[in-house]
Amino acid sequence: MEILKIEGGRRLDGAVTIHGAKNSALPLLAATLLAHGISEISNCPQLSDVAASVNILRHLGCTVTRSQDRVVVDSTPLCRSGVPDGLMREMRSSIIFLGALVARTGEAHMSFPGGCELGARPIDLHLAALRQLGVEIVEERGRLECRTYGRLKGTAIALDFPSVGATENILLAASTAEGKTTILNAAREPEIVDLCTYLIRCGAKIHGAGEGAITVEGVERLEAAPYRVMPDRIETVTYLAAGAVTGGRLALRGAEPEHIATVLPSFEEAGCTLAYTPGELRITAPKRLRRIRSIRTMPYPGFPTDAQAPLMAMTCVADGTSVFVENIFENRYKHAGELIRMGANIKVEGRVAVVEGVPALSGAPVECTDLRGGAALVIAGLAAEGTTSLRELHHLDRGYEGLEAALRGVGASLQRIK
Numbered sequence: 001m002e003i004l005k006i007e008g009g010r011r012l013d014g015a016v017t018i019h020g021a022k023n024s025a026l027p028l029l030a031a032t033l034l035a036h037g038i039s040e041i042s043n044c045p046q047l048s049d050v051a052a053s054v055n056i057l058r059h060l061g062c063t064v065t066r067s068q069d070r071v072v073v074d075s076t077p078l079c080r081s082g083v084p085d086g087l088m089r090e091m092r093s094s095i096i097f098l099g100a101l102v103a104r105t106g107e108a109h110m111s112f113p114g115g116c117e118l119g120a121r122p123i124d125l126h127l128a129a130l131r132q133l134g135v136e137i138v139e140e141r142g143r144l145e146c147r148t149y150g151r152l153k154g155t156a157i158a159l160d161f162p163s164v165g166a167t168e169n170i171l172l173a174a175s176t177a178e179g180k181t182t183i184l185n186a187a188r189e190p191e192i193v194d195l196c197t198y199l200i201r202c203g204a205k206i207h208g209a210g211e212g213a214i215t216v217e218g219v220e221r222l223e224a225a226p227y228r229v230m231p232d233r234i235e236t237v238t239y240l241a242a243g244a245v246t247g248g249r250l251a252l253r254g255a256e257p258e259h260i261a262t263v264l265p266s267f268e269e270a271g272c273t274l275a276y277t278p279g280e281l282r283i284t285a286p287k288r289l290r291r292i293r294s295i296r297t298m299p300y301p302g303f304p305t306d307a308q309a310p311l312m313a314m315t316c317v318a319d320g321t322s323v324f325v326e327n328i329f330e331n332r333y334k335h336a337g338e339l340i341r342m343g344a345n346i347k348v349e350g351r352v353a354v355v356e357g358v359p360a361l362s363g364a365p366v367e368c369t370d371l372r373g374g375a376a377l378v379i380a381g382l383a384a385e386g387t388t389s390l391r392e393l394h395h396l397d398r399g400y401e402g403l404e405a406a407l408r409g410v411g412a413s414l415q416r417i418k
């Protein structure tokens with residue numbers, strides 16, 4: 001088992017480079033199934049979730065080559081439409097392959113993706129929408145057996161929640177369906193815009209990407225195209241919080257501040273100064289942060305749920321009381337218990353968490369509860385007095401490429417030991 005040992009109390013100062021967005025790379029890799037020929041996806045982060053997606057593409061018959069941040073997918077040899085349980089279990093968001101697989105091959109056989117640390121992670125919106133497009137789905141014994149009879153048919157779909165994954169699955173299934181599909185109450189995240197931009201480059205006819213209503217005019221066939229993944233907005237927030245909590249000064253190369261426009265005011269409220277020149281977002285933090293009055297997570301463009309844990313870690317050592325309301329996932333405060341072990345003062349009541357800033361956190365043995373919860377513990381460890389030993393690092397490796405090296409590069413003292 002690996003442990004990350006963090007010596008806290010060091011001020012971060014320097015520059016880090018932001019990688020391609022995990023939550024855009026995953027649907028983009030699924031979309032390469034739909035496009036005939038060779039797609040070169042660049043700025044693709046080297047993460048275990050990306051490796052899991054590559055394994056699924058290879059299992060389905062695609063030829064996939066990887067070098068550094070480039071993943072080249074040739075979907076020509078695609079010859080299967082089933083994803084085995086082991087591969088489905090490797091990555092919770094593997095449900096994103098469903099829409100593309102059934103649109104390209106006429107069928108899809110996979111197990112229910114199962115829950116994760118954040119809760120049950122239902123897929124009812126995905127399945128209802130695909131059924132409306134003409135997919136016959138039989139759910140039995142934890143399996144999804146899907147098939148279509150002829151081409152999928154475009155239709156009007158209204159989502160009762162702007163689900164990111166469901167919006168992505170609908171876009172992937174509707175791009176080559178017969179006729180027009182409209183998605184009402186679609187997710188508006190930047191990752192949706194990234195996916196639509198790639199699909200349009202492959203020949204899809206999509207209007208309204210990034211808005212609440214998206215229309216797709218189905219086309220016969222999509223031709224593969226190259227694409228560069230957008231920068232990771234949650235990795236950006238994570239590094240901002242690391243700089244903030246250590247009273248540091250960081251330059252984030254390749255960050256896109258527009259994607260986190262509703263998060264940046266929280267850093268300013270906490271007393272940080274932000275500056276942006278094209279290609280670089282800089283933060284300068286005070287010695288002691290101030291509280292953040294209230295953070296409510298909402299669908300984009302509201303405050304992103306993935307940024308809740310990293311900012312909670314920051315407010316643990318701020319002056320005053322910060323209030324969080326988690327509106328997206330039913331169980332996304334598991335990191336609070338681990339932060340309390342480090343001396344944080346947090347009260348969780350259902351969707352609300354109240355954080356009373358303390359003078360200092362103290363290093364302790366803690367464990368990652370999920371991906372962003374793990375990031376919160378790294379941030380807390382950077383600020384804590386003494387040594388923090390972090391376990392269950394596989395959660396971190398799902399979403400952060402080269403985290404330790406990047407933090408060491410700006411003055412942190414941390415190392416991963418077996």
Ligand code: EPZ
Nearest residue numbers: 023093121122123124125126163164165166306328329371
């Ligand atoms: C995506 O998950 C992201 N993952 C999540 O990031 C992110 O937190 C989430 O969007 C919200 O922004 C990827 O893109 C791979 P949703 P997704 O469908 O698509 C409920 C991270 O840390 N829901 O918008 O699963 C669901 O239970 C991860 O990088 C249904 O009820 O999110 C949740 O409460 C974590 N039925 C809410 O909607 C459904 O059919 C939001 O889910 C689908 C979702």
